[in-house]
Amino acid sequence: MGGNATTDVVDEGFTRFSEEHAQGQLIPRIVDVALARAEEVVAADGAARLRGADLLVRAARVREAVLAHHAAPGAVAQDLPVAVLRGHDVGAVAAVVGVIAAGHPVVVLDPTTPAARLRHYVQAAGATLCVSDADRRSTAAQVADTVVDPDGSAPAGADHLAAAAALLGTTAAPDDVAVIVYTSGSTGAPKGVACDHRSILHDTWVNSEGTGAYGAGSVVAHLLPMAFSAGTTPTLAGLLAGARLELFDPRRRPVTDLPGFLADVGADVLLASPAILRGLVTALGPAGRLDGLRTVTMAGETVHGAELAAVRRVVGPDCVLRNRYGSTETWLMTEYAIGGDDEAPEGATPVGWAVPGARLQVELEDGALADTGSGRIVLTSRWLGARYWRNPAKTAEVFTDNPDGSRSFRTSDVGTLGADGCLRLLGRRDHSVKIRGLLVEPGEVDALLFAQPEVREALVVGRENPRTGRTGLVAYVVPEGPRPQASAIRATVRENLPSHMVPEHVVFLDALPRTERGKLDRSLLPEPPRSSAPFEIPRSSWEEVVHEQFCAVLELDDVSVHDDFFELGGDSLAAEALVSRIEALGDAQVSTRGGTSLLAQAPTVASFAAAVRSTTRSARPTLVPLRPEGHDRPLFLVAGAGGAALALRTLARRIAPGIPVLGLQANGLENRALPDWSVERIARRHVATVREQQPTGPYRLAGHSLGGLVALEMAHQLRRAGQEVELLAVLDSFPPDPALMPVPQYPSTLAKVKEGLSLALTGVKAHAGLGHYVRFFRQGNFLQRRYTTDVYDGRTLVLVAADDVDAPARRQWGPHLSGPFEVVPVPGEHMSILREPRVGLVADLLSQWLRPEVVDLRDPSPAPGHAHR
Structure with missing residues (x-):
């Protein structure tokens, strides 16, 4: 595009903005475009519209006011920056042009920033003059010695040709400073970045014509504050490229006004931050659409694939989404463009490839530069003309002048460069x-x-x-x-x-x-609360021991004796590990006191330490109240082979409120007793426990893994006793068909014999560590491979972990069910469906079936086709 752009004359009567213009100055190009568009609107803000002729006249008046106070030769003018304090309006656009035309660097101030902060910028820049307006004059007077207000529309009959000549009266060199922009201060105190004409011209070309984002005739919705580098670029780029700037201030107008604004002005380009785009998508609602946009650019923070997908939905397939990355020191560095046929990436969106004229590398830990890999991001370009204002030492820390005439800038960002040159940001180096x-x-x-x-x-x-x-x-x-x-x-x-x-x-x-x-x-960001309860250190040697084990299992450096084990992220496996650790100390027989179920009732260091020392043997060690509160009929949840009922605690807490949830686990698992050696015997013991809690039906039964088969047998036994079973829920269990179940493989006959001996000791002989639970797991698998039963004709929900290797076999429940049933695949694997984040869907489905008035059975009758999905 740049090679013959100077001869590429567009319909408006000026040459298309090209990379070749970067060799010159800002003002001559702005004047050329404004003269060609003298009667056309070049900028508007909702209250005023600025034609090309108006821009020339108003900018010339600003130039005149500046020179009246700062008449000085070029070299001196370069040391006298001039501040501009206005709103997000056309007057600010004219003021920026006028100050640059006077030969002075411009420092644009943000009117929403406190006066004390603005004064810091002004003093750091060495500015004494501020161009402002009536609404902000009092604030301007607090930050600068002298305030001028050359505002007002062009007087009738004003000669825009004479104004153009005046604007061209002060010459500037391409490497003169045109703009001083202060950084955000995210890596320390804000620094003034001095940007010369060449770098600004090249950046505005890259932003517009160089990347194809917009050009002559485009209508650009400009929402970014002019005081910052992201807002400086489009302000100047619109004037240089021949686009029309439509200014919208999202800090003064609600985002809900934005869809109507875009339609009213006919915008085809939207420049906004990701935060504004999120608000825009929310304001539009699920059915809202934005027609007419062909480019949406975003920058300033990480953009995720879900956000891009949401924006894509509202703008349609003809719009290109551009995720951009840059800095005040470098202007635009990279772009990741996504067309209508491109899928939004998962996770954090890459920031893309280097823009024309730039080269990306990463600085490795040893200081070497590499074209691929992860490290500190370094940009090299012959268009880098920035420096830190009045701070050569700070400039030398991050800028390097190369022998070939290019410059390099070491950013404060860390990223990964792929072999294809695509850049992904990982964060700030100082973060x-x-x-x-x-x-x-x-x-x-x-x-x-x-x-x-x-x-x-x-x-x-x-x-x-x-x-x-x-x-x-x-x-x-x-x-x-x-x-x-x-x-x-x-x-x-x-x-x-x-x-x-x-x-x-x-x-x-x-x-x-x-x-x-x-x-x-x-x-x-607020300091995190260190605990949901007051912090207290262990108060006895025994609490000290339990506290140490809590920290070790949860991988935390410190916890309060009142912190909840589960709120800190503990799960059933961590609970089993904790019980094993406590028992391994030889000072307490935790499993004989229902270890993990005890932890469910006493989940803090203080309460668990006291409970382990004082609890006597439970009359029903197989019963674990997971969520006992509620006035509805309870749900009885049966744990799988070798699993403590506590493993079902997360699921229990996600079940619909008002339904008590009581867990059932194997006899001997936590009370060191002889286990039951058939599914029927396990079910018989659990039925007795269930009828103690709820003497008559209807009953609600569910079970995970082997527990699903036990729940099925319980349903048969209860119905044979004349009781009603309202619901049977099977959670990722094999059907009662031994042919579908995996057969254990042994490396040798000796290993098989040892396995048999180990099974024979299940629940009888203590086993170090988690081996006790492993024995019960293997014993449960042994039992389920020997269980068969009659076809069940009750109401049944079967949930199958769709991502598990055994999912095909666990789906085969059809031949074993003759009542209304449904087999539903759920995302996850055998155990992960019981944990966050998968457990939510399992709980929701189970809750729907527990509340039959809201369940839509696809085929409530048991006749020929049962409901599957």
């Missing part, structure tokens, strides 16, 4: 933390959490624990809908990332704090 001696990029955890449907936004940071001096991760989460459990958030991370990346704390917020420019403001 990396070491957890247990291992380097962690919190952005990886952010991306995982953001991908969860119950999370709208997430930000993970490292925080030092003031009690231990060690650093841990804290996840700040904005829920999408009802607030999830903190343990569910940690469980999601644990299932997908290494244990050292699991957040110690989860803090739920209504919204993530942001700066005035819409960026995440980490300084306003």
